[in-house]
Amino acid sequence: MKKVLTIAGSDCSGGAGIQADIKTITVHNMYAMSVITALTAQNTTGVSGVMEVTPEFIEKQMDMVCSDIYPDAVKIGMLANKDIIDIVEDKLKQYELKNIVLDPVMISTSGSKLLQDNAIDALITKLIPLATVITPNIPEAECLCGFPIRTKEEMQKAAEVIARHYSGSILIKGGHLEECSDDLLYEEGACHWYQQYKVSNPNTHGTGCTLSTAIACNLAAGRCIRDGVAAAKSYITGALEANLNLGKGSGPLNHCYRLA
Numbered sequence: 001m002k003k004v005l006t007i008a009g010s011d012c013s014g015g016a017g018i019q020a021d022i023k024t025i026t027v028h029n030m031y032a033m034s035v036i037t038a039l040t041a042q043n044t045t046g047v048s049g050v051m052e053v054t055p056e057f058i059e060k061q062m063d064m065v066c067s068d069i070y071p072d073a074v075k076i077g078m079l080a081n082k083d084i085i086d087i088v089e090d091k092l093k094q095y096e097l098k099n100i101v102l103d104p105v106m107i108s109t110s111g112s113k114l115l116q117d118n119a120i121d122a123l124i125t126k127l128i129p130l131a132t133v134i135t136p137n138i139p140e141a142e143c144l145c146g147f148p149i150r151t152k153e154e155m156q157k158a159a160e161v162i163a164r165h166y167s168g169s170i171l172i173k174g175g176h177l178e179e180c181s182d183d184l185l186y187e188e189g190a191c192h193w194y195q196q197y198k199v200s201n202p203n204t205h206g207t208g209c210t211l212s213t214a215i216a217c218n219l220a221a222g223r224c225i226r227d228g229v230a231a232a233k234s235y236i237t238g239a240l241e242a243n244l245n246l247g248k249g250s251g252p253l254n255h256c257y258r259l260a
């Protein structure tokens with residue numbers, strides 16, 4: 001059985017973060033492990049509090065996981081602050097972890113800050129260079145490239161700018177586009193578009209977490225990035241289409257729709 005580690009924040013309402021990741025890994029028939037970076041008190045309507053885990057305790061979690069059950073792939077989500085980024089960087093290097101999918105989580109769908117502003121530089125200079133693939137959504141890609149993105153052409157320009165400082169693959173997710181939800185993979189100077197119909201479903205809490213974890217599972221299975229993204233995009237479309245309608249706000253996906 002392949003083993004996948006998620007390094008991310010906890011979402012007590014189960015739709016995003018560690019909880020979404022563990023469900024995703026499990027339905028991919030893989031063994032899920034987690035290093036929790038922060039507890040969030042949140043639900044489908046918003047985030048009411050964040051409690052960050054100390055870097056010392058993150059170090060302990062990383063050591064206990066990696067010295068015992070070595071992960072085949074790693075997904076990284078919410079990191080909260082600079083000290084957490086520093087320790088995660090050290091541990092990724094110490095254990096020579098591979099197949100790293102980095103979702104540069106900055107703000108939740110509901111509008112709460114999940115990464116301190118003064119940590120963005122550390123994310124860009126320390127962690128992004130270690131990633132096999134990064135998966136920014138449009139607001140996160142705007143932060144990385146420095147200009148607004150409204151169209152597919154601007155997504156492509158953004159990927160080209162981000163690629164000037166980063167040699168890994170870049171997946172800019174199009175969930176925030178008006179007319180479609182096409183995702184762009186920029187790999188070694190070439191653009192690959194992943195086009196699936198836009199599902200008319202306002203319940204998109206945890207889509208980014210779920211997509212990046214599905215990609216990590218596909219890399220753990222030995223798939224190349226292009227195939228891994230294609231399979232993950234198809235999984236997320238199905239999970240949205242299954243139309244689980246829970247909560248009073250932007251609800252969660254049905255991670256288990258393929259088991260039905």
Ligand SMILES: Nc1ncnc2c1ncn2[C@@H]1O[C@H](COP(=O)(O)OP(=O)(O)O)[C@@H](O)[C@H]1O
Pocket residue numbers: 109136137138173174175176181182183196197198199200201204206207208209211233236237240
């Ligand atoms: N309404 C939708 N229909 C189909 N796919 C969607 C929809 N909304 C988001 N997605 C897909 O979900 C994944 C996550 O995208 P996005 O919502 O942009 O990320 P984030 O959750 O990080 O903001 C992407 O593959 C995107 O194309």
Ligand SMILES: Cc1ncc(COP(=O)(O)O)c(N)n1
Pocket residue numbers: 008009010011016017018040077078105107108109110114204205206207208209
């Ligand atoms: C712990 C945690 N991690 C990540 C997200 C982002 O997910 P989304 O963009 O779907 O709100 C979140 N809301 N909570």
